[in-house]
Amino acid sequence: MPVNLLNSFRISIEDFYRSHKRTMPWRKHNPVPYEVWLSEVILQQTRVAQGIPYFNKILQAFPTIEDLANANEDHLLSLWTGLGYYNRARNLQKGAQQVMKNHNGELPKSSGDLIKIAGIGPYTAAAISSICHGEKIGVVDGNVFRVLSRFFGISTPVNTSGGLKEFQLLANEIVHLSNSSADYNQGIMEFGALHCTPKKPLCMMCELADICTAYNTGKVDVLPVKKKTVKRTTEEIHFAVVVDKAGLAMRKRDTEGIWAGLYEFPRLEKPPLNGLPAAEQIVHKLSHKDLRCHFWKVTENEINEPITYYTKHEIRKLGMPIIIAKYVEKIEF
DNA sequence: AAACCGGGGGG
């Protein structure tokens, strides 16, 4: 990306941050690292409005890292109740114990050391080090994915290792141009949360609209791109293999849906009572589901639909799903 | 790379 574009973006984000009311509980000139750590862990995959009461409650119960390290786990979990992702609480306490044991009770400053602590990943390490110590490292969370992908028109799926790397590098490049990692990083998250929202972003009043790629190419509603994690399903299919003197029974499929207008074997709703397996079951993989295909050697009586027979010669001229075509090639009739 | 982890809010 051109440096002047990166800078225009960065300056607008910092201006946005400095001119907005701040919502985080520990927003002060010298944020306490423990408070930032606690709030960032609480807010993982959690809306700020939902997490704030928990932050206040837990900080009051455990005012220092030492208190947290020595806490009764059940006590901590009772305060966490309702937040979800309860391993966050256990990891948080494990981290506090690590800090007591290995760092004299004080959080390390660099993101490289922070990330070694339980429950602190790339995001939280970058957040603590940039906000508390000015390290020039970009935070990458859901807001950052959204804002960067829209503004720069990046369509790389964000939920892939390659996408994550690309966005992290871009975030780092921008934050290196800033004199205040804390303001820039918090600004882009605040901007994403309040302004460049997932749905109905406030483009009409956005000061970045003039140079926003998504806005100027009509892609606001398609960015960021996420690779679909299609939950694959399995469907059982029972094919009737009916062989007659006249040939092999085939039926033409409807003109809509999968394999529209192609020829296949008559279907059975379930494994036939009077039938022998005619072949091994074959799993036919589609993008969204596995078709587990069974072939049953049955007589005409098992089929409750008009049957048409085709000779091998005739069948070769019919359009068929590949799984049927392969089967036809294998058998003798 | 994909699964798993929770509860709440909004369209």
Added chain:
DNA sequence: CCCCCAGGTTT
């Protein structure tokens, strides 16, 4: 109903 949220760990 689905998507998203100031993500991280485990397999």
